[in-house]
Amino acid sequence: MNHFDVIIVGLGPTGSITALLLESYGIKVLGIEKEKEVYNLPRAVTISDQGFRISQLAGIDHIYQENSTVLGGARFTDKNLNTIGNGIDLQGLISQNGWPPSSLFHQPYTDHAIREKLDNSAVEVLLEHEFKDLICADKENRIKVLNLKEEEEIEFTCRYLIGSDGGSSLVRRKLDIEQIDLNYNRDWVVVDVELRNENTLGDQVLQVCDSERLTTFVPSHLPFRRWEFIIHEHEDKEMFLDESNIQKLIYKWLKPEEYKIIRKAVYQFHSIIAKNFKKDNCFLMGDAAHQAPPFMGEGMMSGYRDAVNLSWKIACTIKNELNEKLLETYEEERIPHSKFVVKNSAGIGELMEAYAETEDPNKVPQDLVNKGYGSFILPNLSSGFFFGGKANETMHSGEIFPQPVEYLNKKIVKRMDHILGDNFTLISKSKFSLSKDNQKFLDLLGCKTLILKKEYIEENSWLKSFMKEGTTYLVRPDRYIFGSTTSDVSLEELINDLKIRINL
Numbered sequence: 001m002n003h004f005d006v007i008i009v010g011l012g013p014t015g016s017i018t019a020l021l022l023e024s025y026g027i028k029v030l031g032i033e034k035e036k037e038v039y040n041l042p043r044a045v046t047i048s049d050q051g052f053r054i055s056q057l058a059g060i061d062h063i064y065q066e067n068s069t070v071l072g073g074a075r076f077t078d079k080n081l082n083t084i085g086n087g088i089d090l091q092g093l094i095s096q097n098g099w100p101p102s103s104l105f106h107q108p109y110t111d112h113a114i115r116e117k118l119d120n121s122a123v124e125v126l127l128e129h130e131f132k133d134l135i136c137a138d139k140e141n142r143i144k145v146l147n148l149k150e151e152e153e154i155e156f157t158c159r160y161l162i163g164s165d166g167g168s169s170l171v172r173r174k175l176d177i178e179q180i181d182l183n184y185n186r187d188w189v190v191v192d193v194e195l196r197n198e199n200t201l202g203d204q205v206l207q208v209c210d211s212e213r214l215t216t217f218v219p220s221h222l223p224f225r226r227w228e229f230i231i232h233e234h235e236d237k238e239m240f241l242d243e244s245n246i247q248k249l250i251y252k253w254l255k256p257e258e259y260k261i262i263r264k265a266v267y268q269f270h271s272i273i274a275k276n277f278k279k280d281n282c283f284l285m286g287d288a289a290h291q292a293p294p295f296m297g298e299g300m301m302s303g304y305r306d307a308v309n310l311s312w313k314i315a316c317t318i319k320n321e322l323n324e325k326l327l328e329t330y331e332e333e334r335i336p337h338s339k340f341v342v343k344n345s346a347g348i349g350e351l352m353e354a355y356a357e358t359e360d361p362n363k364v365p366q367d368l369v370n371k372g373y374g375s376f377i378l379p380n381l382s383s384g385f386f387f388g389g390k391a392n393e394t395m396h397s398g399e400i401f402p403q404p405v406e407y408l409n410k411k412i413v414k415r416m417d418h419i420l421g422d423n424f425t426l427i428s429k430s431k432f433s434l435s436k437d438n439q440k441f442l443d444l445l446g447c448k449t450l451i452l453k454k455e456y457i458e459e460n461s462w463l464k465s466f467m468k469e470g471t472t473y474l475v476r477p478d479r480y481i482f483g484s485t486t487s488d489v490s491l492e493e494l495i496n497d498l499k500i501r502i503n504l
């Protein structure tokens with residue numbers, strides 16, 4: 001059988017989580033990956049609160065939890081490591097997603113465990129198979145894959161194709177989708193070390209604005225630490241992979257006998273976004289769709305957001321035999337959000353350069369300072385699959401609905417996204433009734449009703465701020481709010497709009 005509902009090209013972090021999410025909806029998925037082993041070079045180190053929540057949906061949150069440490073914060077410093085400008089302190093905070101805002105993880109550990117989970121799932125996985133070509137058609141995509149071991153070409157067909165095949169995505173090139181360069185392209189060397197001694201380097205990311213060499217220090221999950229050093233245009237990149245040169249760069253922090261270098265690589269930090277994330281029934285996600293410099297630690301997180309946004313829409317379309325209208329909202333929602341992440345990540349790099357170039361940090365223009373930590377928060381979604389097609393402040397549509405959590409001695413002991421289910425949920429403080437027609441429609445869709453217990457609302461400050469008397473929220477499977485009842489919009493009107501939008 002060479003036909004699948006969905007074929008995913010590339011099983012990096014984005015493709016893997018997408019496969020697991022689709023599988024959880026009972027979708028028949030094939031994952032194609034050209035490498036035999038998971039990628040072993042230094043890359044993602046931070047996972048955000050939303051990233052954790054998405055991994056909960058895919059059943060892999062325990063993998064991150066077992067391999068991570070909460071990040072204390074991030075700040076800019078001068079070359080002597082004195083703080084300049086604004087920073088953020090994150091220690092002890094819990095966001096509305098029910099997780100700390102940012103945690104540090106060790107990617108080789110988590111990637112291996114996620115691959116194992118994938119191997120034991122219903123997802124069909126073909127390693128050492130390279131995607132070569134595709135023909136898009138209205139009802140069916142046909143793809144050509146090379147079995148690298150047997151040197152044999154195989155054809156597969158699928159209703160939907162997902163290209164999560166990284167920055168140089170062949171799927172993107174085959175679809176002839178252009179990229180927009182947002183003009184931050186610099187070479188950096190990234191070094192991961194394993195500490196031999198006790199950690200003394202703190203729990204904050206430091207952006208060291210040294211005019212001689214911009215440097216980022218990341219207090220990775222113990223016993224690991226990371227440094228990133230900019231490489232100037234006239235410098236020889238290869239030189240930066242020489243261990244003795246790396247030791248000189250790290251000397252300010254640690255002596256060579258205090259650590260072992262475990263990984264080193266030169267990366268060009270890009271800020272690029274694809275013009276489209278969809279063409280016919282083919283989609284781009286992860287680095288294939290957008291690449292941001294790592295200063296915000298949000299690159300992989302953007303891939304996770306793509307995954308959670310598209311997977312329920314594909315599942316809903318297949319299961320309810322919908323036309324493709326719902327799928328159009330994937331790029332409508334994801335392009336502006338990803339663009340914000342790419343632009344603001346590059347903004348942090350630009351602010352580092354500005355701080356490094358001046359003697360007086362107070363002279364750095366405010367518009368640049370606003371790009372730094374503490375000055376922005378990730379935006380809500382603005383238009384797409386929401387009441388009236390647009391996010392709306394009064395309804396909180398486009399915002400993420402908080403995750404109910406249970407506390408014991410001021411510590412979270414239970415996260416309860418599962419009570420929201422994996423489909424749409426109507427959430428209220430008090431009971432409500434619906435017309436027969438609308439109830440039948442919601443049942444068909446698998447929409448759940450949840451009357452939140454008083455004690456959850458009292459215990460959760462985030463929930464409390466949302467749960468006003470008489471308000472009912474309609475929450476999407478990815479936890480974004482579709483809309484809510486207001487003084488102008490009744491529950492029946494809310495559901496009627498969902499009906500029109502989903503076209504069932």
Ligand SMILES: Cc1cc2nc3c(=O)[nH]c(=O)nc-3n(C[C@H](O)[C@H](O)[C@H](O)COP(=O)(O)OP(=O)(O)OC[C@H]3O[C@@H](n4cnc5c(N)ncnc54)[C@H](O)[C@@H]3O)c2cc1C
Nearest residue numbers: 010012013014034044045046131166286287297299300301
């Ligand atoms: C130094 C650095 C630090 C970073 N830090 C962070 C961070 O802290 N937090 C964060 O969120 N992000 C971070 N990022 C970004 C993050 O690593 C990437 O966004 C993320 O790895 C992208 O995942 P992906 O699955 O989209 O692509 P990839 O990880 O590139 O995976 C693509 C997969 O597709 C496969 N593939 C490619 N072509 C084919 C083909 N033709 N056929 C079959 N398979 C194919 C590849 O082998 C690969 O396995 C960092 C990046 C760098 C470079």
